Amino acid sequence: MGLLNGHRGVVTGGGSGIGAETCRRMAAEGARVAVFDVNGDSADAVAKEIDGLSYTVDVTDFDAVAAAMTDASERMRGLTLLYNNAGGSTLSPIHDFDVAEWRRIVELNLTGVFHGFKAGAPLILASGGGSIVSTASISGTRPAAGEAPYSAAKAAVVALTASAALEYAPSIRVNAVSPGMIRTPLTELLLDDRGIGLESREQAKTPLDRIGTPGDIADVVVFLCSDLARFVTGQNIVADGGMTLHGSGVDGVLDVVTELLSDR
Ligand SMILES: NC(=O)c1ccc[n+]([C@@H]2O[C@H](COP(=O)([O-])OP(=O)(O)OC[C@H]3O[C@@H](n4cnc5c(N)ncnc54)[C@H](O)[C@@H]3O)[C@@H](O)[C@H]2O)c1
Numbered sequence: 288m289g290l291l292n293g294h295r296g297v298v299t300g301g302g303s304g305i306g307a308e309t310c311r312r313m314a315a316e317g318a319r320v321a322v323f324d325v326n327g328d329s330a331d332a333v334a335k336e337i338d339g340l341s342y343t344v345d346v347t348d349f350d351a352v353a354a355a356m357t358d359a360s361e362r363m364r365g366l367t368l369l370y371n372n373a374g375g376s377t378l379s380p381i382h383d384f385d386v387a388e389w390r391r392i393v394e395l396n397l398t399g400v401f402h403g404f405k406a407g408a409p410l411i412l413a414s415g416g417g418s419i420v421s422t423a424s425i426s427g428t429r430p431a432a433g434e435a436p437y438s439a440a441k442a443a444v445v446a447l448t449a450s451a452a453l454e455y456a457p458s459i460r461v462n463a464v465s466p467g468m469i470r471t472p473l474t475e476l477l478l479d480d481r482g483i484g485l486e487s488r489e490q491a492k493t494p495l496d497r498i499g500t501p502g503d504i505a506d507v508v509v510f511l512c513s514d515l516a517r518f519v520t521g522q523n524i525v526a527d528g529g530m531t532l533h534g535s536g537v538d539g540v541l542d543v544v545t546e547l548l549s550d551r
Contacts (some may be wrong), residue, residue, distance in 0.1 A: 320340070
């Protein structure tokens with residue numbers, strides 16, 4: 288008996304990293320899953336692995352999100368789970384951020400989540416209720432220099448989560464997960480020796496003494512979506528191996544990157 292038997296879910300940014308592993312674990316727990324990603328090939332590959340549905344969708348385009356969500360709900364005979372997970376960022380001092388790049392990061396990490404709620408919540412209500420989880424970040428609860436639009440957007444995702452939990456209770460439970468340093472294509476360049484090579488530094492900042500895996504976050508999402516979390520709503524669960532007890536994941540990284548670039 289799976290924890291998510293009978294559920295039908297959409298995962299945005301489901302083609303890679305945390306989203307892809309969450310698709311796999313949701314499916315392993317009995318859910319039918321529609322994989323949404325701006326990269327259609329990666330969405331197709333994950334959907335194929337889990338016998339799910341695949342959609343090439345940019346979460347910053349509301350009409351595209353709404354059309355795909357409606358189609359997925361029709362094909363899966365309803366929608367009960369939504370994981371708003373697509374996101375990412377670049378690093379720069381505040382005054383050096385191009386206005387367009389600021390807008391892109393906020394659109395992707397915050398407005399994309401709003402689009403998920405706007406398109407998905409009515410479908411979940413029509414299906415009799417369910418659960419929505421969004422990926423925030425420890426960057427939202429403990430920001431570092433260089434990640435201003437990302438931190439601001441992720442902190443806003445936590446506030447949006449609280450508002451939505453109030454609006455959709457008791458039918459839909461709404462929570463956020465805030466990952467610490469997780470090894471995915473997003474952080475590979477930062478961690479790997481072929482990139483900036485900060486793996487041992489990041490590990491030393493983590494009381495649980497390792498870099499996180501996508502499965503560390505996927506399991507929290509499955510828990511939040513499942514009946515085990517039936518009395519949990521409006522919360523932001525930090526899953527960071529204890530890192531924010533010391534500071535942020537990217538404290539000082541802007542200086543490291545700036546120095547590296549000036550040497551080239
Ligand atoms: N990896 C970490 O250490 C870490 C830490 C904290 C928070 N997060 C957050 O976790 C989430 C997943 O990150 P990840 O590490 O798995 O990264 P990832 O790069 O492996 O996966 C992100 C996925 O989102 C997709 N995507 C990007 N822009 C999109 C858009 N506009 N529309 C639809 N899909 C889009 C990408 O194609 C990719 O498949 C993000 O919200 C990220 O901010 C990651």
